[in-house]
Amino acid sequence: MLTLNADLHIPAHVSFSIVGQDAFLLNTQTNKYFALEEVGARLWELLNDGKSLREGYQVILGEYEIDPAQLEQDLLEFLNHLLENGLVEIVQG
């Protein structure tokens, strides 16, 4: 089960561009685009900057007025969606 302690990385087959508050992701293995808005795009930016998932969670918690438990649930749900679409991978070990 995915938790905030998971070690995630962005695989080489994913291209992306940040535009304003949005992020546009491209899985070049499936040729599918994904658009992330605001909080999702911010987390993506933080992961790309080398932050861990937990660090990203803490940064977002400081930037938005949001219930911590709700944010954790929303982020994990969002990351499961990214995992299912091959946009992030869990680093094993």
Place this chain on the structure above:
Amino acid sequence: MAYYRPAGQDFYFPCPVPELEPYQIIGKEPSAAKLLTVPSPLVLSCRTVGLVGGEQREVETWSAPPGLLLKVAGGSDFYITPGGQYVVKAARDGNVLPSPLTGLDRDILLGPALVLALALRGTWSLHASAATFKDKLIVFLAESGQGKSTLATYLAGAGWQLVADDILPVTGDPSGMQAWPRFPQLKLPPESQPGPHLSEQLPLGKICLLLPAGKDDTPAVQLIPPGEAVKALLAHTAGARLFEPDLLSRHLEFCARSATQVPAYRLAYPHRRDALPIIKNNLESLC
């Protein structure tokens, strides 16, 4: 071998293509030595279905390092060299064929083959209409049947200069988007082609995304955030389903950069004749 310069890029084709005649360059011949055979082995890159020659056909791109092979059901195969400069008809045994083009071959060459060859050189083909007013170029993006052609035709009859009515090749540079309108518009007859009368390169001033509106609604133009413009550019680039991963990545980068450089608008477009003068006034106020 025939030599042309559509969309500001030099191309060599297997034999003359009448639709490209206005862009023909006389007296420049390529070295033919490297065009004798298509490299092998081939690896399938993309398979899709698209409208070519008036019919939905299966279209495939095959990686044939260092170039690409394009196969369209019912037509000839075309090999595109790595830089996209040569587009040649290829036989199944890999030999390059100098034989004349059939009607379908011409549609393949002027459609997916040319679009792919341009993309390999960083020129993206927007499925769009476009027109200028006071030297300001506006490109109109919309799904098929949403009125791109109707709007461009109306504007052309009301003091604007028609620039494109199907495909508009564009590039990106640090100063913004550039349009390359000297390109055949296959929906228009030869005498109505705008390209031969236009500059080779025009700065692109605005992007306008046409969206359907209720028949009784008032036309309205509204600035949209760059994120929406990225989606529109991604969705309205011709041939993108044939792009290999590296090309897709470069295309995404282009769309993202362009969307931050060029203002984009949403145009709510009711399909009734009396809406067109109002739209024209709205668009002119943007120029």
